Amino acid sequence: MTQKSILDRFPRAQLMTGPTPLDRLDRLSSELGIDLWLKRDDLTGLGFGGNKTRQLEFYLGDAQEQGADTILITGAVQSNYVRSAAAAAAKLGMQSVLQLEERVPDMGGEYYSSGNVLLAKILGAEHMSYPEGEDEAGADAALHARAAELKSQGRKPYVIHLGLNHPPLGALGYVAAGQELCRQMPDADAVIVPSGSGATHGGLLTGMAVEENAASVFGVCVRRDREKQTTRMNTVLQKLADLLDIDAAPLQSKVNVLDEALPPGYGKLSGMTRAALEKMARTEGIFLDPVYSAKTFAGLLHLVNTREIQPGQKVVMIHTGGLPALFGYQSALLDDPT
Numbered sequence: 001m002t003q004k005s006i007l008d009r010f011p012r013a014q015l016m017t018g019p020t021p022l023d024r025l026d027r028l029s030s031e032l033g034i035d036l037w038l039k040r041d042d043l044t045g046l047g048f049g050g051n052k053t054r055q056l057e058f059y060l061g062d063a064q065e066q067g068a069d070t071i072l073i074t075g076a077v078q079s080n081y082v083r084s085a086a087a088a089a090a091k092l093g094m095q096s097v098l099q100l101e102e103r104v105p106d107m108g109g110e111y112y113s114s115g116n117v118l119l120a121k122i123l124g125a126e127h128m129s130y131p132e133g134e135d136e137a138g139a140d141a142a143l144h145a146r147a148a149e150l151k152s153q154g155r156k157p158y159v160i161h162l163g164l165n166h167p168p169l170g171a172l173g174y175v176a177a178g179q180e181l182c183r184q185m186p187d188a189d190a191v192i193v194p195s196g197s198g199a200t201h202g203g204l205l206t207g208m209a210v211e212e213n214a215a216s217v218f219g220v221c222v223r224r225d226r227e228k229q230t231t232r233m234n235t236v237l238q239k240l241a242d243l244l245d246i247d248a249a250p251l252q253s254k255v256n257v258l259d260e261a262l263p264p265g266y267g268k269l270s271g272m273t274r275a276a277l278e279k280m281a282r283t284e285g286i287f288l289d290p291v292y293s294a295k296t297f298a299g300l301l302h303l304v305n306t307r308e309i310q311p312g313q314k315v316v317m318i319h320t321g322g323l324p325a326l327f328g329y330q331s332a333l334l335d336d337p338t
Ligand SMILES: *Cc1c(COP(=O)(O)O)cnc(C)c1O
Pocket: 050, 051, 052, 080, 081, 194, 195, 196, 197, 198, 199, 200, 201, 289, 292, 293, 320, 321, 322, 323
């Protein structure tokens, strides 16, 4: 198998076109003393863009191959994944069922009505809710129960699993993205990416390794601390390597996650994250989202401060999108910083 064909045997639905732009951030580059580039995966196009478009190409390709007419997916209330899945389903002429989990405590009313929630309603998806945010198995079981009902009505449901005991098809989208980035910029010193479920981080790292690229890949923890995320990444990479029929150990040795930007926890805005979000907007005119990309930029600023990223290095940050969530975080962003 040649390197370029590593993804060929997986069914893929085309949801986006072309490589996403790789933009140089001139003002931030001079301010930080590095050569900083932004890979614009916020501009993947479909239904407000973001990283999930790439991941869904492989899930929906599989769903289409199985003759599905309805997809079911679970996520946080302001999940970009469920919004993107509903948009992808619409584009491919399928129905969607979205299950929203209570994962972020103490949020204001707009968290439940604006941003991704609003967009998913416009997309016409069926909605369910799940009272727990840290129960992947339970959330999957609830989706399966709904899928069984749909099946008994003659529909053909397809469940997109986010749990670790299923093949990480979504990560294949980031294997492709890693290869795409290597073609755009073969000589980066470091790449920095959010690390949540790990599909983006794991896929990107794998795609770049397949291309024999030597850049360091930093994953910024957005949901679990460094230790837990490292364990998770090792599992994700094992599953992904199995799927691709390659060796996992060289990939696992490249896992490098940092969690300085994680507190106070998933989906919660700290002063550090808010400052990063505002800095990107006020220096480059580019918006980041409060849950993922602003934490990633906060992590990048930390690496520059500690000199783990050195002056003059060529650095790529992956902008994974998530912008609709900004409108679910109105109160947190308008509060006086403390
Ligand atoms: C889901 C998401 C992430 C995290 O990606 P994983 O593949 O789950 O690690 C990062 N950024 C945005 C905007 C997301 O929606």
